[in-house]
Amino acid sequence: MPRLLTLRPRTSQRQPNLSSDTQIAQEALTFADLGLSPKVLSAVTDAGYTEPTPIQAGAIPHALLGKDILGIAQTGTGKTASFVLPMLTRLEKGRARARMPRTLILEPTRELAAQVEENFIRYGKNHKLNIALLIGGVSFDEQDKKLERGADVLIATPGRLLDHRERGKLLLNGVEILVIDEADRMLDMGFIPDIERICEMIPFTRQTLFFSATMPPEITKLTEKFLHAPVRVEVSKAASAATNIVQRLVKSGSKPWDKRETLRNLIKAEDAELKNAIIFCNRKVEVSELFRSLLKYDFDAGALHGDMDQRARMQMLANFRDGKLRYLVASDVAARGLDIPDVSHVFNYDVPIHAEDYVHRIGRTGRAGRSGKSFTIASKSDTKYIDAIERLIGTKIEWHDGDLSTVVASEGAEDEAPRRGRGAPRRAGRKDDDRKDRSERKPRERHARQSEDAAPDGAREEQPVAAETAVADIGERRARKEAIRSENTERQASPERKASPNRSDQRAPERGDTRPQRDRPARQRQEDNDATVGFGDDMPAFMRIVAKV
């Protein structure tokens, strides 16, 4: 409903019904025209930007005048800089007092909060500002110190912010500028009561900058309550992802191991074009399982989801951004807002249950006008979600290599299994899998395959799937085998990652690890795979104001 609005291509602020002359004049608009201070301007120039995006052009002048802003924009539109830059300019006057931050930015996730901090550091490099990042999952000590010192900029997730306040370490009545970012997502996450509480702690004389990608009724209500005569700036991404992102559906059997195999084959087939990829799963356990499976198969993968320890989260993300990891297996924590320039591929290991998540996920590639590719692995049970996605984006997504009817034909036995077994005991499914095995394997080896394939089902009992454990596992293993990303594990420092020769891999080992290894006992296979291959990569500088809208 109202959420769908964003997906409809909308005329941007830059090209309204103006004469062509005016349009040219508008095209030539630069950051220097917006009224930003010289310090800010020089940092922006150093970062390599001259031309503001529509949301920046629309919001910055008003924000500088102290007006409230209602910004309706998705991430990827340059939204962050549209509040960071004017805030920096306005912060040049005045000083922070202990425990009384001058500005507050609320973000729904820790990663987004950290990302905003990066922006303040980058564009505030000519300022001497104290920036405090208050997020959960890390110790209070350092955060306390920064608050005590007096923060000019406070960036927080709601829970930790309130926690600090209850501990009496934080006074919000000195806040001059309040930013509420990704408000609709805060709504989804049930943060609205917290947001209301926080808003009520801040004097109404403040300036409020409010951003949301969509405007559901609850959000509209919130803006009516907390914004004063806001200037409304509304933009959308050009053609909402469709144009520069190649989208494909990939048929697969529905079992986890089918999907994992489909994914591996797909990754290998895309290897030449694939610079790096985010692989989305619907659930955290799937992230952990797929992550470990990919490592086992020598893929240079990291994982990211909300149950992971914060250090690991940060490290994984940083490593992925820096090109030290080629693959990032992630939950939807990474679907929205994260700005990782130059992700060449997005794989949906699961079809997202909510169609709009699809748009957010594939939007992690094809950023800043680049091209990108997205593949969505689909099995038969996914058709209704695919229908919903296609309805939402208004086009049919092409099948990569034949649609699901071909799956039935070629993998019939396997796919029949769940159906026949629906009312029947679980065993039925197993049996059918075995039957398939028989046709492919020597009997002697069958039990090995079985135990391996049973692992996903039995994983909950047999293997710890808690993310922390998984990550620790990984850490352990990597350390054991002269790991690539030493800084990634707490265990021990290991040698600097070798600049990898096998980046453009026609990797022979890869071939070896699918078929032949499959025919060996699982344990042995795992050991064989215990050498992680280092991939080199080159990744352009992190963070940019995404240019084109």
Place this chain on the structure above:
DNA sequence: AAAAAAT
């Protein structure tokens, strides 16, 4: 059928 966030 999920994920996110305070401990």
